[in-house]
Amino acid sequence: MNSPWKIAFTFSALLSMPNIAPEANAQASPETLFKDVRIYDGKGETLSAATSVLVRGNLIAAIGDSISPASDAVTINGGGRTLMPGLIDAHWHTMLIRQTPEQMLFGDVGFANLQAGAEATATLMRGFTTVRDMGGPSFGLKQAIDAGVVAGPRIWPSGAMITVTSGHGDFRPISDLPRDGSKPLSRVEELGGAMIADGPDMVRQRVREQLMQGASQIKLTAGGGVASPHSPLDVSTFTAEELTAAVEAASNWGTYVTVHAYTPAAVRRAIDAGVKVIEHAHLVDDDTARYMVDKDIWLSTQPIVPEFFAGMFPPGSDQAAKADEVMEGTEQLYQMVKKYNIKTAFGTDVLFSEAMARQQGRMLTSLTKWFTPAEILRQATSTNSEFLALSGPRSPYKGKLGVIEQGALADLLLVDGDPLSDIDLLAAPDQNFLLIMKDGKIYKDTLPD
Structure with missing residues (x-):
């Protein structure tokens, strides 16, 4: 008769057993x-x-x-x-490139997964051999790539980005309010694209859920976002106590929290709570840029410029106005990166546009407005590799990249x-x-x- 210990060990082994599959479209030799x-x-x-x-x-x-x-x-x-x-993109959304927002909210999950697999192969064929996923249900795609089922880049997954009620990533209609436990998870939450967490205890739970699934770092949305229907850019979302809870939970697993934030207030609150990385930061001021350097904070940002991002939203819409504001801040941000030598990782943050994804390399070369070719190449290779190492023991691949x-x-x-x-x-x-x-x-x- 099998003992409970033997049964538990066998179950654990089955859970951790790698999938055996041939490498997709690859040629290997000793x-x-x-x-x-x-x-x-x-x-x-x-x-x-x-x-x-x-x-x-x-x-x-x-x-x-x-x-x-x-x-x-x-x-x-x-x-x-x-x-x-190989090139490294430090802010990518592997699951959200070829979908439209409507497909994400209402479409077939199987079709979305096949789209993501095709885009992963296209990403690799653009020379990006590694990406850091900044929000989306990428765990299954990563597993398929690692097992050779699909050709694609290495993925550092964040899992669902964690937000608050009304925050960047909360796509619920107003009719879903109030949220009192009587209504099911929203569509985006069910898919693992974002999770809504109000209060330190719920934040800890959501962080731990992503870590349990294999997240290499945790992403919170600490300020308003361009694409979100309910969050103006100037708002700060998580409280200091909520941010601290997330940092504590991630630190217990040997990794870190990064936050989506544009404004000085959102950036400073996150840093003071122990956050190690700021995503975007296009609206920070000079004092906040210096504060980031003083606190040894990494900046993960993108060339959000009209060449690539103009026309993403209907003219006159709230989202279009927010996009314009962020694009206007790009020049000043990169000037501060150069002025204060901020530790900066390169990423692109493409969403819902296969056509824009094909411009991934051009987005990298557009940095010539601020950097030399050697600085650009270094940013997308060895610097981004150093940045990925922040995940410590949660890094999914062991060895030196870049x-x-x-x-x-x-x-x-x-x-x-x-x-x-x-x-x-x-x-x-x-x-x-x-x-x-x-x-x-x-x-x-x-x-x-």
Whole structure:
């Protein structure tokens, strides 16, 4: 007769058993040798001289001119092209790109999942081998990617973004009020896109629920949002006690809280509660920017400019007016990043637009208004990798990303040209990324024979 201990152990093993599946659309070999490549290592200002890089399994095993690969190694002649780390997007929504808001609220879940899988593959084909998901039910998609069912980037998932009644992420109609426990969860909550939490105890519960599902960090919406129907930009949502409860719950799991916030008041309240990262911050003032530096806070922000975001909302709508206000703050924000050397991660924050997602690389190169090509490349590789490490033991992938050095994970792009001299190469990945490798596996190879 099975003992309760044996039954419990067996059940636990089943829960943690990985799915076995072939890698989707990937070519793998024990060793891959890149010959005649010039390296952008993720940190420097120049490319290396022509050299070789050996990948063994999913790691960079050796760099140099005197490498002796195994007899069955695949050899790739780079022809003097640039080998660089895979790109990292620090603010992405893997589940919410190809849906419309109407589909999210009323559409079929199965169709939404298939859309997200297709977009994950497209993201990888744009050279973004890692994304940090900032709100949405991405746990299943991450599992499918990691198991090889779908080709896509590594995902650092947040799970549902946590908000308050009337906050950014609360899409309920007014007819659903009051919320007294007699009404079911809203559609967005049922799907795991957002969770509404009022009071410190409920905030702790919602944070712990995301951690239980595998969240690598926790996202709260500490201020108003552009797309939300009920939250003006100037409002501060969570109380200090609620923010502190979230920080405590995340810290107990060895990870951190990041908050959606635009204004000085929302940013300062979050920092004072122990929050380590601010998303957006397009409306902060000079004093608040200095405060972020003094408190060693990371900024995760995006080039929210008319080139990409104009026309997202109907002219004359409240959302359009809020979008205009945020876009107007972008220039000043990046000026303060440069002035005070704020630790800054690059992201894009694309929502509900496959067409905009295709501009992911162009959004990165648009930073030339404020940064040099070397600074831009560093931000989307080694800096973003350092940023991801804030998740500590909750990081879903063990190993170093964003650099080309011995022992680092083999997420690599072979670029037809020198992105330090021509950063716009990154804006046309279909043409210029001839080979894409993630975790030592080749997902794209269009090199001439």
